[in-house]
Amino acid sequence: MSRKLPPTASVADQRENGKLFAPAAARNADAICTVLADHAPATGRALEIASGTGQHVVAFARALPDLRWHPTEIDPARRASIDAHAAEAALPNIAPAQQLDATEPGWAARWPPVDLVVLVNLLHLVSEPEARHILDGVASALVPGGVFVLYGPFRRSGTLTSDGDRRFDAELRSADPLIGYKDDLAVADWLRNSGLEPGGVIEMPANNLALVARKPV
Template sequence: MSKVREKISAPATARNRDPILEVLKAELPRRGTVLEIASGSGEHAIYFTGALAPLIWQPTDPDPACRNSIQGWWWDVQLNNILPPLDLNVCDEPWPVETTPPIEPITSIVCINMIHIAPWKACEGLMKGAGRILPRNGILYLYGPYKQKGEHTAPGNEAFNRSLKERNPEWGVRNLEDVIAEAGKNGLTLVRTVEMPANNLSVIFRKS
């Protein structure tokens, strides 16, 4: 098997992809390119691309193993509305899509399960980049566990937070109000939150 086909399987994606897809169908613009931040294995990218055509999907991840995996999953399905994965670290400026934009303009950004598994500066970088890149009325979609008013919303999330901090003290379940404030600094207004299975939230912002 060639290196570009080393697929990673993340079992959680099979559990959360349908509930997430329902929200994406309701919230994403119908046209343009969706920039996915932190695509990980690429399983979400392949699943959502198939269901959301004619939207174009641009997967990204800073981890080369993840980009190999995304290519591997793509190889199996050969969809024509998904672009090759880009090396994108949200903390870098500019993002590669700013220097070489996709042919179809970016109308939304999707970021699933990243801001709690990265230092806070990744949330800051994500919001800054979304503020720079999204057009007026563009959508930023986030998915993951959140604290609300400083409190965990379920014992499972509290235990998850402890395990994250054991792996890296800079990681951790974020406070929703802090994320909303960071978005606001970059011209992004909260549209709504949607409660998701397993004590997760979809959080949808619009660029003003």
């Protein structure tokens, strides 16, 4: 996946020692941790797709210490930031960041099975075919009974429900008409088509949603 996105799509400031800092990640980390605490398996391997700056995986690893976290990112500068945040946190349950473009068909074949997959704020930045490749890969990567937690902004039954969402979606589609907010009902159908069972929709801060799905046993 390679495309030019509007500056508002991913805001991160450079900090010391190679770390990047995203204000949005700082704001939503606790809320996502709460969802994970309620739905994630207690132990096992956790894969985070598009880990961004690394702030999230540190928060997740601290909140769920019995999971072994595997952050991934397509951008080498962000992989360096992930490793810098992890080194500063000095947590034993975060693996080094790995390169992964989950929009590629068949990406999961290169990964060992995992018990949990977490994806934050990516679907609105990719096209529908790319989104479906991501979800197909998630279904392949998960062990039976494994859990998928998907967080981000969505259309609600086809409708953008705030001025901020309408503005951001328009910016994204202006940069690339193939991307933009995905519909929550459509994503639920894509999850089912990928072989996952949608298990709930959770209202989150800033008009976001968390969708939880499980791979059948």
